[in-house]
Amino acid sequence: MNRIDALFARLRSEDRRALMPFLTAGDPDLETTSALIREAFRRGAHMIEVGIPYSDPIADGPVIAASYQRALDRGIRLGPIFDAIGSLRGGEGGPAVDGPMVTMSSYAIILRRGPRRYLDEAKAAGVDGLIVPDLPVEEAGPLAELVAERDLRLIQLITPRTPRDRAAAIARTTTGFIYYVSVAGITGERTELPTDLADAVGWLRSQTDLPICIGFGISRPEHIRALAPVADGLIVGSAIVRRLDDGDGQGREGLVDRIGAFIGELAGALPS
Numbered sequence: 065m066n067r068i069d070a071l072f073a074r075l076r077s078e079d080r081r082a083l084m085p086f087l088t089a090g091d092p093d094l095e096t097t098s099a100l101i102r103e104a105f106r107r108g109a110h111m112i113e114v115g116i117p118y119s120d121p122i123a124d125g126p127v128i129a130a131s132y133q134r135a136l137d138r139g140i141r142l143g144p145i146f147d148a149i150g151s152l153r154g155g156e157g158g159p160a161v162d163g164p165m166v167t168m169s170s171y172a173i174i175l176r177r178g179p180r181r182y183l184d185e186a187k188a189a190g191v192d193g194l195i196v197p198d199l200p201v202e203e204a205g206p207l208a209e210l211v212a213e214r215d216l217r218l219i220q221l222i223t224p225r226t227p228r229d230r231a232a233a234i235a236r237t238t239t240g241f242i243y244y245v246s247v248a249g250i251t252g253e254r255t256e257l258p259t260d261l262a263d264a265v266g267w268l269r270s271q272t273d274l275p276i277c278i279g280f281g282i283s284r285p286e287h288i289r290a291l292a293p294v295a296d297g298l299i300v301g302s303a304i305v306r307r308l309d310d311g312d313g314q315g316r317e318g319l320v321d322r323i324g325a326f327i328g329e330l331a332g333a334l335p336s
């Protein structure tokens with residue numbers, strides 16, 4: 065069974081929610097990314113979104129764009145990213161990591177690699193699904209087929225501005241879970257989250273049985289507490305990625321501990 069499906073089947077039977085931290089691959093370096101993925105799972109994350117750095121950010125706000133740029137400046141490449149994920153699955157540097165991992169990448173990166181090759185490499189590395197934010201649903205068919213052939217999942221985004229007929233079409237062609245974007249705009253921490261989220265997600269639930277995870281702006285334990293009742297999962301990017309660049313002078317150990325502690329706080333806010 066695909067790890068994403070297995071995770072949500074289990075969490076649903078326990079009436080629990082998933083926490084999915086986003087990490088930029090290769091910021092500050094791939095070794096640290098691997099250590100952070102291990103630490104995130106150890107601290108209660110259920111699933112990891114691995115961001116593939118790209119020079120032309122799509123919906124990425126300044127924090128994630130800067131993180132991508134740091135990784136690109138250090139010469140990050142796709143091959144070594146898949147190698148790092150594969151090493152985690154293989155148990156190098158600690159126990160084998162068995163939680164779901166999904167890549168977040170621009171469709172341009174997939175096209176440049178060749179969709180078949182990208183998917184074969186992702187599958188071989190132990191990736192479970194893909195988020196491709198700039199892939200329009202009208203164009204998703206062929207990729208969705210290649211993804212399904214490999215028992216991967218294609219997670220598509222629905223935003224508050226997505227018209228309902230389009231949202232319904234996205235819900236029909238998505239697999240794994242739906243990424244519901246909490247606010248129109250770009251990624252980034254927000255103090256207040258929209259109050260009509262419950263209604264929007266409630267409508268979406270009338271269209272699909274897929275798990276619905278909410279992302280964009282979630283950055284504090286109180287956001288997790290507030291949204292857990294309406295979501296199957298919560299995605300946190302910028303609030304974590306910002307901490308990759310805090311440079312507290314403690315080196316990599318300090319960074320992994322500090323971010324691990326933050327992820328632990330977020331996980332601790334999930335209802336048990």
Ligand SMILES: O=P(O)(O)OC[C@@H](O)[C@@H](O)c1c[nH]c2ccccc12
Pocket residue numbers: 086113115122123124128168197250251252253279280281282283299300301302303
């Ligand atoms: O950073 P935030 O506001 O916590 O949102 C998650 C988001 O960063 C992550 O899922 C993501 C990073 N880059 C993206 C591009 C498009 C959609 C989503 C993303």
